[in-house]
Amino acid sequence: MRYNMYEKNYGKRRQNYERRKRRRRKIILRRLACMLLIIAAAVGGIIAVKKYNSSGKTVPEKNITETLRAIKIPEWIDEQLIHLHNTARTGTELDGVKNIVIHYVGNPGTTAQNNRDYFDKPSTEVSSHFLVGLDGEIIQCVPLWEKSAASNWRNSDTISIEVCHPDESGKFSDITYNSVIKLTAWLLNETGLNEEAVIRHYDITEKLCPIYYVQNEDAWKQLKKDVGKALKSLKG
Numbered sequence: 132m133r134y135n136m137y138e139k140n141y142g143k144r145r146q147n148y149e150r151r152k153r154r155r156r157k158i159i160l161r162r163l164a165c166m167l168l169i170i171a172a173a174v175g176g177i178i179a180v181k182k183y184n185s186s187g188k189t190v191p192e193k194n195i196t197e198t199l200r201a202i203k204i205p206e207w208i209d210e211q212l213i214h215l216h217n218t219a220r221t222g223t224e225l226d227g228v229k230n231i232v233i234h235y236v237g238n239p240g241t242t243a244q245n246n247r248d249y250f251d252k253p254s255t256e257v258s259s260h261f262l263v264g265l266d267g268e269i270i271q272c273v274p275l276w277e278k279s280a281a282s283n284w285r286n287s288d289t290i291s292i293e294v295c296h297p298d299e300s301g302k303f304s305d306i307t308y309n310s311v312i313k314l315t316a317w318l319l320n321e322t323g324l325n326e327e328a329v330i331r332h333y334d335i336t337e338k339l340c341p342i343y344y345v346q347n348e349d350a351w352k353q354l355k356k357d358v359g360k361a362l363k364s365l366k367g
């Protein structure tokens with residue numbers, strides 16, 4: 132009888148022990164699963180942050196003003212910034228630089244200086260970052276990091292170049308053309324773009340600007356090709 136009692140108690144104790152063991156094992160497993168989840172989340176977070184930083188997309192856009200401010204204007208560009216006024220130069224910063232837009236002034240025989248002084252009048256509502264003149268001279272009117280008023284709804288993410296021309300055809304003279312190529316290639320190099328980023332005002336609004344290079348598609352293709360060549364030689 133006593134022996135049986137002992138056996139019975141032993142059996143119960145054994146059962147309790149097994150139950151406690153199972154419970155402990157469950158708790159340990161649960162803790163392990165929790166720890167694994169935390170580690171996975173941390174590793175995932177680190178990878179996501181690394182990817183975000185190395186994508187290179189967000190960083191330059193965030194610091195676009197800084198990037199553009201750091202560009203050194205070469206001595207072959209005549210800086211004659213127009214005054215801050217109205218819509219010609221509001222001082223608003225660019226959101227980015229996605230394209231370089233080529234225009235023609237549409238006023239045959241006028242010089243870069245004539246056009247720059249016109250932009251500077253308080254009543255004028257248009258402007259461009261650069262003017263390329265009849266003798267190949269280049270005048271800068273608006274700082275690189277600010278919006279110009281030349282390319283309609285694309286003013287916020289483009290740099291604009293207005294080009295002088297001797298007659299109504301709108302064709303650039305050779306000396307002017309060479310300066311357009313030099314300036315455009317330099318801008319592309321400084322902003323990390325390639326010749327595919329060079330567009331006409333026409334490509335934005337279908338306005339016949341620059342007229343000769345809208346009516347002569349081959350001349351436009353050649354211009355872009357020449358910019359590509361100049362860019363290549365800049366990169367060495």
Ligand SMILES: [Zn+2]
Nearest residue numbers: 234235332340
């Ligand atoms: Zn235009």
